[in-house]
Amino acid sequence: DQQVKQNSPSLSVQEGRISILNCDYTNSMFDYFLWYKKYPAEGPTFLISISSIKDKNEDGRFTVFLNKSAKHLSLHIVPSQPGDSAVYFCAATSLNKFYFGSGTKLNVKP
Amino acid sequence: ETGVTQSPTHLIKTRGQQVTLRCSSQSGHNTVSWYQQALGQGPQFIFQYYREEENGRGNFPPRFSGLQFPNYSSELNVNALELDDSALYLCASSLTSGGWTDTQYFGPGTRLTVL
Numbered sequence: 001d002q003q004v005k006q007n008s009p010s011l012s013v014q015e016g017r018i019s020i021l022n023c024d025y026t027n028s029m030f031d032y033f034l035w036y037k038k039y040p041a042e043g044p045t046f047l048i049s050i051s052s053i054k055d056k057n058e059d060g061r062f063t064v065f066l067n068k069s070a071k072h073l074s075l076h077i078v079p080s081q082p083g084d085s086a087v088y089f090c091a092a093t094s095l096n097k098f099y100f101g102s103g104t105k106l107n108v109k110p
Numbered sequence: 111e112t113g114v115t116q117s118p119t120h121l122i123k124t125r126g127q128q129v130t131l132r133c134s135s136q137s138g139h140n141t142v143s144w145y146q147q148a149l150g151q152g153p154q155f156i157f158q159y160y161r162e163e164e165n166g167r168g169n170f171p172p173r174f175s176g177l178q179f180p181n182y183s184s185e186l187n188v189n190a191l192e193l194d195d196s197a198l199y200l201c202a203s204s205l206t207s208g209g210w211t212d213t214q215y216f217g218p219g220t221r222l223t224v225l
Contacts, residue, residue, distance in 0.1 A: 004152075006152075036216075041218065042216075042218055043114070043200050043202070043215075043216025043217050043218050043219055044153070044200070044202075044216045045216070046213045046214060046215070049213075089152050089153070091152075095166075097155055097166055097167075097168060098143065098145075098155040098158075098166075098168075099155065100145075100152035100153045100154070100155075101152050102150070102151050102152045103151075103152050
């Protein structure tokens with residue numbers, strides 16, 4: 001039962017351009033959404049989060065947008081840098097449970 | 111580096127055996143969560159412990175059990191191993207009063223292979 005879905009397994013972007021990673025969810029009871037970044041051989045690292053009562057949260061080059069009517073979440077990275085190349089997971093929480101998407105591998109080309 | 115460590119790094123077991131995986135949380139973090147990540151998938155939530163009590167569980171059978179100790183370490187135990195249990199097991203700690211909004215810090219994981 002995939003309650004959080006990332007339909008794009010990979011994304012390739014030129015350095016300096018915008019990277020947009022997307023995430024869809026099915027459970028309207030999710031109260032918090034998060035993005036994690038994962039490098040090979042390391043655990044996921046927290047990147048940015050957003051409460052379900054907000055529609056935007058910004059932290060430096062990273063902005064997360066939440067569209068509750070569409071049950072859609074996106075992460076914008078501007079400008080993209082080669083060091084951003086990693087696997088990005090979106091996640092959501094509800095009722096003491098935590099759900100991750102399957103990840104999108106971002107490749108930022110120099 | 112998150113300060114969360116896991117042992118062992120890799121482990122090979124045979125079907126039907128039992129396994130114990132260990133995690134050492136960041137000092138002061140009273141919440142630990144365990145996840146199973148199959149190849150090509152996102153982490154799947156197994157359970158969470160807060161102050162040595164289980165306070166959240168995903169869709170995993172009872173043969174997956176855990177313990178949390180006062181010294182910020184924890185264990186994941188899996189009995190009667192099955193081939194599908196082969197995965198990367200991640201633990202994550204957080205400084206929280208039991209809620210879910212605090213940042214989780216992940217360890218590097220233990221790669222379990224069941225033959």
